[in-house]
Ligand SMILES: Nc1ccn([C@@H]2O[C@H](COP(=O)(O)OP(=O)(O)OP(=O)(O)O)[C@@H](O)[C@H]2O)c(=O)n1
């Protein structure tokens with residue numbers, strides 16, 4: 001099995017509110033994207049491609065190993081992953097593709113290895129998940145609680161998400177040009193592909209707001 005990873009790193013990080021793209025924001029002195037790439041390689045990925053803001057290639061090249069390919073991203077995460085997939089050479093060795101967020105810099109290599117093992121075991125699509133520990137409700141348009149789904153079957157979905165390469169490519173090819181999904185598992189599910197799960201890890205938490213970055217700094221310092 002030859003695994004290539006696409007790291008979605010073309011977002012601005014508006015909710016974090018830093019003065020540079022979120023993937024370049026330092027965590028213990030190193031940009032988030034550098035942490036994310038390192039974790040993928042340590043977990044068994046052979047090649048990494050990073051989707052970056054169109055005008056930031058030089059800044060990303062300066063902080064990543066030279067063998068990491070950079071591709072201009074799109075206006076949504078879905079468009080960025082689509083651009084990354086399109087940039088994979090058709091004859092490349094890769095038979096599986098992992099899609100990861102630069103915003104999950106401290107994802108342990110063990111999570112990457114679990115995703116790869118599930119693919120090697122025959123899964124066409126696999127996501128790392130964690131249980132939901134809070135009571136979780138659906139609200140109506142007025143913000144009133146409308147329903148409380150049983151949390152035993154709810155999961156929080158992380159990245160990297162892993163796919164048979166042709167399954168992911170075909171699912172993206174079937175999407176409308178402006179389609180937007182919150183993750184890649186939703187893209188393949190829209191094409192009717194079942195998605196398996198493996199255990200995620202709290203350390204793979206996504207950095208979205210300033211508090212998340214502070215938590216990650218504490219994690220690295222421990
Ligand atoms: N057009 C986009 C938007 C997001 N991403 C990437 O998708 C991942 C998850 O997105 P999120 O954490 O929401 O990042 P941002 O879109 O940058 O954050 P915000 O919504 O706060 O602006 C991030 O690594 C981000 O760089 C991307 O590659 N291209």
Ligand SMILES: C[C@](O)(CO)[C@H](O)COP(=O)(O)O
Nearest residue numbers: 077101157158159182183206
């Ligand atoms: C892909 C993801 O990280 C899985 O949890 C998440 O859906 C990204 O969401 P965002 O709104 O782009 O932060």
